[in-house]
Amino acid sequence: MIAHFATARAQARWDNLIKRQGDRGALRQNGIDRAISVSIQQEKPMERLGGISNPLDRTALVSALDPDTGIELSPPPSERDVLVLDADFVMGFHDQFGDIDQATFKIIAPPDSMGASAHTLYWRIKVRR
Amino acid sequence: MSIDPTLDRREAILERLFAIGQGLNGIAGAYRNHGPTETGILGVPRPAFLLYDGASKLIPEQADSVRRHKRPPFPPTIWRMDPQIVVLLQNRDTVENAMLDAIPAPIGPEISGWMNLLNGMVTNDSVLVDLVTPTGSIVLTSFDTDLKVGRAVGAYGAWLMMLYEFDYPFYPPQ
Numbered sequence: 001m002i003a004h005f006a007t008a009r010a011q012a013r014w015d016n017l018i019k020r021q022g023d024r025g026a027l028r029q030n031g032i033d034r035a036i037s038v039s040i041q042q043e044k045p046m047e048r049l050g051g052i053s054n055p056l057d058r059t060a061l062v063s064a065l066d067p068d069t070g071i072e073l074s075p076p077p078s079e080r081d082v083l084v085l086d087a088d089f090v091m092g093f094h095d096q097f098g099d100i101d102q103a104t105f106k107i108i109a110p111p112d113s114m115g116a117s118a119h120t121l122y123w124r125i126k127v128r129r
Numbered sequence: 130m131s132i133d134p135t136l137d138r139r140e141a142i143l144e145r146l147f148a149i150g151q152g153l154n155g156i157a158g159a160y161r162n163h164g165p166t167e168t169g170i171l172g173v174p175r176p177a178f179l180l181y182d183g184a185s186k187l188i189p190e191q192a193d194s195v196r197r198h199k200r201p202p203f204p205p206t207i208w209r210m211d212p213q214i215v216v217l218l219q220n221r222d223t224v225e226n227a228m229l230d231a232i233p234a235p236i237g238p239e240i241s242g243w244m245n246l247l248n249g250m251v252t253n254d255s256v257l258v259d260l261v262t263p264t265g266s267i268v269l270t271s272f273d274t275d276l277k278v279g280r281a282v283g284a285y286g287a288w289l290m291m292l293y294e295f296d297y298p299f300y301p302p303q
Binding site for chain 1: 164165166167168169170171172179215217220221222223224225230231284285286288
């Protein structure tokens with residue numbers, strides 16, 4: 001017997017969690033924004049050794065569902081998108097750059113589809129300023 | 130022409146290189162020996178001019194003759210220093226490295242532009258030529274970028290590195 005897995009309900013649960021912990025954002029490509037729900041975490045992936053730059057990378061958890069329509073994101077997140085967030089929502093921006101409205105992030109790896117099947121429960125995206 | 134043996138030519142050359150970098154048109158910030166900088170708006174303003182002091186070494190042509198010298202004291206010699214001059218560009222919007230803040234700005238032409246500008250400003254700069262003296266030399270040995278397979282290819286902001294070698298007289302205490 002194959003156990004039933006309620007994909008739609010799991011997507012909605014992740015959507016709810018991300019909305020509760022995160023904020024509204026957008027994926028921008030060719031000047032067109034697609035609304036998303038996103039929660040973002042900061043990390044330092046590399047040591048300060050021997051490089052020119054010491055990247056300040058972040059991992060963004062993005063709901064698989066459109067915040068306005070509740071249906072799956074279409075098209076899905078892509079490396080060719082730019083992640084756009086309200087600057088007040090990003091640590092460090094509000095204090096130092098209060099006059100900036102939007103913080104944009106480069107997507108530095110192909111977005112990871114999180115979920116046990118072909119259905120995406122949520123997206124995990126590595127981004128860098 | 131008399132040569133001042135008390136002048137620290139290595140430091141004077143580095144100070145001149147840094148002064149040239151500070152005066153470059155279009156550079157947002159110049160730094161000497163800055164540690165790895167953060168990417169993005171919280172890091173140093175870009176395009177950034179970064180000068181790394183590098184090292185100095187007795188030129189190989191003189192090393193053997195100095196060792197064969199009949200007297201123990203170290204004589205005046207020619208030394209070779211290899212500072213690194215870097216221009217660090219702003220990180221582009223996407224992995225395509227073609228747009229900056231939604232405006233077309235490919236990294237290749239910008240790197241070439243900085244290379245030409247630096248070459249025009251540093252190579253044969255009259256102050257540097259005076260500092261190395263007629264017995265020394267300025268040699269542009271290569272320029273390097275991160276735009277190669279196996280390197281970052283603009284992942285942290287593309288960079289250009291100009292590699293010069295300066296041969297200058299070094300005077301030990303007599």
